[in-house]
Amino acid sequence: xxxxxxxxxxxxxxxxxxxxxxxxxxxxxxxxxxxxxxxxxxxxxxxxxxxxxxxxxxxxxxxxxxxxxxxxxxxxxxxxxxxxxxxxxxxxxxxxxxxxxxxxxxxxxxxxxxxxxxxxxxxxxxxxxxxxxxxxxxxxxxxxxxxxxxxxxxxxxxxxxxxxxxxxxxxxxxxxxxxxxxxxxxxxxxxxxxxxxxxxxxxxxxxxxxxxxxxxxxxxxxxxxxxxxxxxxxxxxxxxxxxxxxxxxxxxxxxxxxxxxxxxxxxxxxxxxxxxxxxxxxxxxxxxxxxxxxxxxxxxxxxxxxxxxxxxxxxxxxxxxxxxxxxxxxxxxxxxxxxxxxxxxxxxxxxxxxxxxxxxxxxxxxxxxxxxxxxxxxxxxxxxxxxxxxxxxxxxxxxxxxxxxxxxxxxxxxxxxxxxxxxxxxxxxxxxxxxxxxxxxxxxxxxxxxxxxxxxxxxxxxxxxxxxxxxxxxxxxxxxxxxxxxxxxxxxxxxxxxxxxxxxxxxxxxxxxxxxxxxxxxxxxxxxxxxxxxxxxxxxxxxxxxxxxxxxxxxxxxxxxxxxxxxxxxxxxxxxxxxxxxxxxxxxxxxxxxxxxxxxxxxxxxxxxxxxxxxxxxxxxxxxxxxxxxxxxxxxxxxxxxxxxxxxxxxxxxxxxxx
Amino acid sequence: xxxxxxxxxxxxxxxxxxxxxxxxxxxxxxxxxxxxxxxxxxxxxxxxxxxxxxxxxxxxxxxxxxxxxxxxxxxxxxxxxxxxxxxxxxxxxxxxxxxxxxxxxxxxxxxxxxxxxxxxxxxxxxxxxxxxxxxxxxxxxxxxxxxxxxxxxxxxxxxxxxxxxxxxxxxxxxxxxxxxxxxxxxxxxxxxxxxxx
Amino acid sequence: xxxxxxxxxxxxxxxxxxxxxxxxxxxxxxxxxxxxxxxxxxxxxxxxxxxxxxxxxxxxxxxxxxxxxxxxxxxxxxxxxxxxxxxxxxxxxxxxxxxxxxxxxxxxxxxxxxxxxxxxxxxxxxxxxxxxxxxxxxx
Numbered sequence: 001x002x003x004x005x006x007x008x009x010x011x012x013x014x015x016x017x018x019x020x021x022x023x024x025x026x027x028x029x030x031x032x033x034x035x036x037x038x039x040x041x042x043x044x045x046x047x048x049x050x051x052x053x054x055x056x057x058x059x060x061x062x063x064x065x066x067x068x069x070x071x072x073x074x075x076x077x078x079x080x081x082x083x084x085x086x087x088x089x090x091x092x093x094x095x096x097x098x099x100x101x102x103x104x105x106x107x108x109x110x111x112x113x114x115x116x117x118x119x120x121x122x123x124x125x126x127x128x129x130x131x132x133x134x135x136x137x138x139x140x141x142x143x144x145x146x147x148x149x150x151x152x153x154x155x156x157x158x159x160x161x162x163x164x165x166x167x168x169x170x171x172x173x174x175x176x177x178x179x180x181x182x183x184x185x186x187x188x189x190x191x192x193x194x195x196x197x198x199x200x201x202x203x204x205x206x207x208x209x210x211x212x213x214x215x216x217x218x219x220x221x222x223x224x225x226x227x228x229x230x231x232x233x234x235x236x237x238x239x240x241x242x243x244x245x246x247x248x249x250x251x252x253x254x255x256x257x258x259x260x261x262x263x264x265x266x267x268x269x270x271x272x273x274x275x276x277x278x279x280x281x282x283x284x285x286x287x288x289x290x291x292x293x294x295x296x297x298x299x300x301x302x303x304x305x306x307x308x309x310x311x312x313x314x315x316x317x318x319x320x321x322x323x324x325x326x327x328x329x330x331x332x333x334x335x336x337x338x339x340x341x342x343x344x345x346x347x348x349x350x351x352x353x354x355x356x357x358x359x360x361x362x363x364x365x366x367x368x369x370x371x372x373x374x375x376x377x378x379x380x381x382x383x384x385x386x387x388x389x390x391x392x393x394x395x396x397x398x399x400x401x402x403x404x405x406x407x408x409x410x411x412x413x414x415x416x417x418x419x420x421x422x423x424x425x426x427x428x429x430x431x432x433x434x435x436x437x438x439x440x441x442x443x444x445x446x447x448x449x450x451x452x453x454x455x456x457x458x459x460x461x462x463x464x465x466x467x468x469x470x471x472x473x474x475x476x477x478x479x480x481x482x483x484x485x486x487x488x489x490x491x492x493x494x495x496x497x498x499x500x501x502x503x504x505x506x507x508x509x510x511x512x513x514x515x516x517x518x519x520x521x522x523x524x525x526x527x528x529x530x531x532x533x534x535x536x537x538x539x540x541x542x543x544x545x546x547x548x549x550x551x552x553x554x555x556x557x558x559x560x561x562x563x564x565x566x567x568x569x570x571x572x573x574x575x576x577x578x579x580x581x582x583x584x585x586x587x588x589x590x591x592x593x594x595x596x597x598x599x600x601x602x603x604x605x606x607x608x609x610x611x612x613x614x615x616x617x618x619x620x621x622x623x624x625x626x627x628x629x630x631x632x633x634x635x636x637x638x639x640x641x642x643x644x645x646x647x648x649x650x651x652x653x654x655x656x657x658x659x
Numbered sequence: 660x661x662x663x664x665x666x667x668x669x670x671x672x673x674x675x676x677x678x679x680x681x682x683x684x685x686x687x688x689x690x691x692x693x694x695x696x697x698x699x700x701x702x703x704x705x706x707x708x709x710x711x712x713x714x715x716x717x718x719x720x721x722x723x724x725x726x727x728x729x730x731x732x733x734x735x736x737x738x739x740x741x742x743x744x745x746x747x748x749x750x751x752x753x754x755x756x757x758x759x760x761x762x763x764x765x766x767x768x769x770x771x772x773x774x775x776x777x778x779x780x781x782x783x784x785x786x787x788x789x790x791x792x793x794x795x796x797x798x799x800x801x802x803x804x805x806x807x808x809x810x811x812x813x814x815x816x817x818x819x820x821x822x823x824x825x826x827x828x829x830x831x832x833x834x835x836x837x838x839x840x841x842x843x844x845x846x847x848x849x850x851x852x853x854x855x856x
Numbered sequence: 857x858x859x860x861x862x863x864x865x866x867x868x869x870x871x872x873x874x875x876x877x878x879x880x881x882x883x884x885x886x887x888x889x890x891x892x893x894x895x896x897x898x899x900x901x902x903x904x905x906x907x908x909x910x911x912x913x914x915x916x917x918x919x920x921x922x923x924x925x926x927x928x929x930x931x932x933x934x935x936x937x938x939x940x941x942x943x944x945x946x947x948x949x950x951x952x953x954x955x956x957x958x959x960x961x962x963x964x965x966x967x968x969x970x971x972x973x974x975x976x977x978x979x980x981x982x983x984x985x986x987x988x989x990x991x992x993x994x995x
Contacts, residue, residue, distance in 0.1 A: 285674075312685045316681055330667065
């Protein structure tokens with residue numbers, strides 16, 4: 001019953017979405033109050049229907065309803081309850097329903113939190129989002145329905161959730177990531193609505209910004225979670241592989257970052273209007289492209305969901321319509337959008353322009369590298385690969401100018417600044433960065449040229465943040481007053497840029513100064529690994545909820561002192577018979593130490609891997625700062641808007657009284 | 660004015676090209692590799708015969724006519740599925756099939772051939788898999804079409820059933836040798852030139 | 857149908873989800889580093905986008921052993937990569953070779969950026985700024 005109900009709710013949502021998609025544009029065009037009101041209500045009710053449908057699927061998992069094919073393929077009676085719930089989005093069909101849920105969630109949010117925005121604009125925005133919803137709900141309903149039944153032979157037990165996904169990371173990573181992916185549809189819809197209206201005033205940028213920033217926050221956290229999860233789950237020291245699916249999430253993030261910066265310039269100075277609109281379209285298009293790449297089977301990836309060319313064609317057609325239509329509207333309407341470009345070569349506008357150009361080129365590079373094997377095959381018939389060696393090199397090259405520019409762009413004046421005084425302000429900070437970096441690199445283990453460059457740049461960005469605070473503070477009579485005067489949105493910028501610096505330092509230091517050793521060790525033995533002594537002191541087999549585990553116990557000493565006690569495991573899962581390694585990681589702010597169990601060897605010894613990873617946590621710590629920065633920036637806008645409205649209301653009542 | 664037009668239209672034009680490109684890419688299988696051995700001779704090897712460990716095969720031992728080289732193992736499930744087809748083709752067509760027993764236990768392989776029949780004119784025991792690697796094997800079963808000069812002309816990865824034989828293998832054989840392949844009816848025993856019952 | 861069957865069987869054969877830890881011993885640290893570098897640059901021919909370092913497939917194990925042997929015998933990185941490329945094609949090279957068919961891949965991003973750089977310098981550099989209120993930040 002419940003699966004049928006879930007399916008029915010999905011159909012209802014589909015029908016409502018069609019009405020929303022079509023009627024919104026009619027209503028906005030004729031400024032028909034009833035239709036515009038309908039749009040808002042429909043958005044909210046579609047979300048409610050999808051939510052209920054999602055709950056039905058969740059209930060099917062909780063109740064172990066193996067008559068539902070999706071449940072039978074991805075769950076099991078022995079699966080702990082929290083994984084039975086997260087299994088809902090563990091594979092293609094369910095994750096698609098999650099996608100739709102989050103899309104309609106954002107749609108409802110826009111409907112609810114847009115009271116001060118002009119009705120025709122919001123109606124168009126909801127219309128665009130409704131249109132996207134039509135496509136995704138249709139895709140789910142007709143090609144990837146999670147409610148399909150397995151009849152008449154209902155399996156006694158399910159195939160179990162892939163053990164790799166039986167983990168906290170799976171519970172949070174997809175929802176966070178989708179909140180970002182899908183969240184960019186809001187600014188996309190704003191861009192289309194603006195283009196259709198034929199004008200984009202600076203209010204448009206002001207309204208779009210918070211929505212974009214929030215989506216960006218989720219995207220940043222989602223990607224960081226994925227990286228962190230891969231690191232501790234796979235246990236071989238890696239945290240990013242430039243796999244097509246990873247790239248599919250990184251490209252919208254890069255474009256989204258450029259978009260945030262472009263929106264800032266458009267709001268404050270009225271420049272880059274058509275570039276901002278194009279970026280808004282591009283960012284969400286990259287999200288859709290990502291959906292296509294991941295679910296069509298066109299590229300090989302460890303993360304791929306579905307390898308079904310039929311589904312692939314459906315997504316491609318949908319992608320073609322949505323992106324094609326938006327780019328067509330852009331081609332037709334973009335000449336109506338006029339920016340007043342009145343800035344010189346040494347100005348914040350130019351700095352932002354270069355920042356965005358660099359980010360756009362990086363996005364292009366990632367896309368090129370990801371698609372190149374396909375392109376190569378189309379032209380020559382040869383099969384080829386593009387992997388980390390390419391991406392790491394190219395990314396590093398382009399990051400250098402971006403990082404150099406960051407502290408300068410933060411502080412340089414809008415419109416025009418003269419070059420000489422600017423350079424003199426910075427040289428001391430630059431020299432200090434190089435010297436401190438040199439010291440750090442030598443302490444870490446020796447001068448690697450790229451490590452020195454990367455560390456210098458990370459410190460340079462940190463210096464830039466400090467310099468900004470000092471410069472602002474020095475403008476006022478006292479330091480504390482000066483600091484207090486820095487608005488929240490500028491704190492947001494500083495904290496986010498700080499996050500970038502932290503991530504850069506983490507990436508560089510861990511990439512060049514990590515240690516990994518594979519050793520043979522018998523129980524009772526102590527083996528030396530660089531400066532550490534590893535003692536294998538115990539071994540036991542135990543039973544888990546749905547697996548059998550073999551766990552080794554290791555004590556790690558440094559210079560005679562015990563630093564940590566680790567218990568890595570190998571687990572054999574009962575249902576799938578899959579074998580997994582669980583590394584035991586001693587996580588620290590400045591280093592991780594961990595051990596991974598390999599194979600038992602013939603002479604009774606074990607092959608194990610010992611890892612020392614300096615500053616690896618900084619990679620994800622940086623993204624937390626980035627998210628915090630975004631949060632600070634968003635909270636500023638809201639506050640000012642309400643304050644402005646209160647002021648306006650006050651002056652209106654005063655004028656009424658006076659008249 | 661013209662520059663503005665270009666900037667306005669470039670995105671959609673680029674996108675349309677991309678979509679068309681993807682449409683055709685959907686038909687390709689990203690996991691299938693191309694053989695790097697096409698038009699190159701079969702790599703040199705020095706390995707024992709499966710049945711007689713004292714007998715040594717080299718690339719000189721290979722047939723001087725067009726033949727098929729089939730890489731298989733008893734551990735490989737699809738190879739079990741392919742086997743009856745190979746039996747049939749070896750009897751119906753005058754093309755010899757040379758077997759490369761890849762990364763297998765000789766004992767298991769011999770048992771398998773005894774029980775299920777032997778479609779091979781000779782079987783090379785590639786126990787450590789070096790010949791497989793030199794051939795660029797990545798997923799058994801794999802079958803190579805080798806011409807009378809000893810050059811590899813085609814590789815097929817996967818089970819060869821009737822459909823694959825007729826649509827993929829037969830046309831290649833006929834194209835390589837330049838004339839159509841006639842069916843003959845051979846005795847099952849004629850296949851095995853090494854006299855295995 | 858056949859494709860799915862083969863895929864299922866192949867999947868069932870790869871029931872492990874971890875990398876095999878090899879405990880090869882090398883004569884020098886440079887050799888060990890060279891081995892690690894190479895196995896992290898070679899793609900497993902039959903996996904879903906993994907290096908032979910990471911993959912536990914039988915073929916990966918064989919290839920790792922070959923790399924180990926060749927490194928111990930003194931072969932250079934270039935020689936070993938060429939050995940693999942001869943057998944499996946460019947597919948196994950995660951570092952795309954710089955050859956004419958890859959020129960676009962290696963040089964297009966930089967070229968695009970240079971074009972943008974020049975365009976901006978020309979357009980913005982030549983602009984005459986109209987006097988307005990010169991703003992610092994507008995907050």
